[in-house]
Amino acid sequence: MSMNYQKIPKIELHRHLEGSVRLTTIADEARKQNLPLPYKNLNELQRKCQLREPMNTLMDVINVFFATQPILGTPDAVRRITFELLEDAYKEGVYALEIRYSPEFLTHNHELTFADALMAIEAGIADARAKYDIQAGLIGIVSRMFEIESGTRTLDHMLAFPNSFIGFDLADDEKELDFDAFKTLTDRAKASGLGISIHSGEEIGTEVNVVPTIDMLSASRIGHGLQIIRDDSILREVKDRGTLLEICPTSNYLTNAVTSVATHPARVLLNKGIRLCINSDDPRVFGIDLSNEYKVCMEQLGFTKEEIQTTLRYALEDTFLNDDVKKYLHKKHFYFL
Numbered sequence: 001m002s003m004n005y006q007k008i009p010k011i012e013l014h015r016h017l018e019g020s021v022r023l024t025t026i027a028d029e030a031r032k033q034n035l036p037l038p039y040k041n042l043n044e045l046q047r048k049c050q051l052r053e054p055m056n057t058l059m060d061v062i063n064v065f066f067a068t069q070p071i072l073g074t075p076d077a078v079r080r081i082t083f084e085l086l087e088d089a090y091k092e093g094v095y096a097l098e099i100r101y102s103p104e105f106l107t108h109n110h111e112l113t114f115a116d117a118l119m120a121i122e123a124g125i126a127d128a129r130a131k132y133d134i135q136a137g138l139i140g141i142v143s144r145m146f147e148i149e150s151g152t153r154t155l156d157h158m159l160a161f162p163n164s165f166i167g168f169d170l171a172d173d174e175k176e177l178d179f180d181a182f183k184t185l186t187d188r189a190k191a192s193g194l195g196i197s198i199h200s201g202e203e204i205g206t207e208v209n210v211v212p213t214i215d216m217l218s219a220s221r222i223g224h225g226l227q228i229i230r231d232d233s234i235l236r237e238v239k240d241r242g243t244l245l246e247i248c249p250t251s252n253y254l255t256n257a258v259t260s261v262a263t264h265p266a267r268v269l270l271n272k273g274i275r276l277c278i279n280s281d282d283p284r285v286f287g288i289d290l291s292n293e294y295k296v297c298m299e300q301l302g303f304t305k306e307e308i309q310t311t312l313r314y315a316l317e318d319t320f321l322n323d324d325v326k327k328y329l330h331k332k333h334f335y336f337l
């Protein structure tokens with residue numbers, strides 16, 4: 001039995017703008033902007049900007065992001081990559097997408113201000129929405145690799161544009177976390193009405209961070225979180241709280257969070273009562289699209305059609321998009337849930 005995974009209507013809550021830039025766009029923008037990038041042809045570009053084999057540490061993945069970053073310095077490029085991200089998603093069957101990005105990373109070493117980048121992103125969203133029936137919202141990311149001042153600067157920016165962002169995220173390295181410092185940020189974000197989704201429990205050994213991230217940092221959703229499978233008591237606590245895990249199977253394989261895609265615990269977690277949904281994380285970085293992740297879930301992990309629908313229902317329930325948008329999505333595209 002073969003299935004057209006493109007055709008399943010989807011909601012995606014976890015996709016990074018900086019990890020979704022088409023390879024052809026990287027090459028084209030480099031040419032347009034006259035940038036001396038460290039690659040000579042598309043093969044070499046692919047090697048530098050894509051992970052096709054599992055890497056050793058999360059830092060290796062982060063370096064792949066830095067290989068793309070130089071082209072993100074103009075409003076036109078940022079507007080273009082945002083439009084293309086939504087166009088790609090729509091063609092994968094996505095009717096609602098939460099786009100996340102790090103203002104600090106996007107504008108790093110560029111003349112672009114946070115506000116310039118945001119205006120360009122919003123223009124890209126408007127371009128896409130004029131052409132496609134796709135809903136979109138923005139999540140601002142604070143990197144745990146940068147100083148806490150960077151987090152404060154990012155959150156100040158987000159709160160200065162209260163109608164632009166729907167959510168707040170912490171990403172990157174989660175070893176030796178200073179929960180008290182990050183709590184000052186998440187408390188402010190929450191008080192301002194932002195949804196909170198935080199990367200946690202991604203690498204092996206980080207499952208201990210998940211419950212404190214929910215309790216201290218007010219996360220209602222966890223990016224990844226799959227490592228809770230290693231500890232029954234943590235799993236039970238996450239289940240009791242009803243927290244949603246944003247699961248990204250291929251991403252977890254390529255960052256060595258699981259030994260193979262086929263051994264990903266997503267379905268086991270779902271059947272143990274954990275709420276979760278399916279996401280691509282960084283399509284270009286991992287050389288995949290969201291349809292591929294649905295295929296992996298159904299053909300390799302054994303998700304049934306009903307289980308896929310359950311994950312979609314959770315995504316619709318937990319999206320940070322507003323109630324009017326949720327009602328529209330339910331009526332127009334997800335009436336079967």
Ligand SMILES: [Zn+2]
Binds near residue numbers: 014199281
């Ligand atoms: Zn992510």
